[in-house]
Amino acid sequence: MNRTKRIKSIESPEMTGVPDSHMQILSIIRQIPRGKVCTYGRIAMLAGLPGRARLVGKVLRYSPLANGVPWHRVVNASGCISLRSGESPVRQKSLLEGEGIRFNLAHRVDLNQYLWESRHASKRRGK
DNA sequence: AGTTTGACTAATG
């Protein structure tokens, strides 16, 4: 399957520069409900791109935030906010706190409590 | 065309 191959011979001359993988990733992020977070790695996995966590970050960086994508609900595997240098994590933190998400003293969220696991799962995660 | 970089992560020590 060609996930990075962009088809030139498509009916629409426009919008041919967006790889399928990016659309998949954005699609997953859009499903993160309010008050929950998801990790880069898990998003990649749900998008059918296991191991491509960095691609998720890249997509978010290049994607205009005007896409209705709840970018602020994406944190790293440690529950910390990962932001590009230059940007303050305060904004993302505020947005999450506004949804009822609490941060601990290490500025981390409790993934045990807030991680969105996409429908089913319901795996036993400690207590 | 080779190297570096990055909104990442799991595995080690």
Place this chain on the structure above:
DNA sequence: GCATTAGCCAAAC
């Protein structure tokens, strides 16, 4: 828990 390493891959040098 922190530092290092290795995998990852597309864009930027």
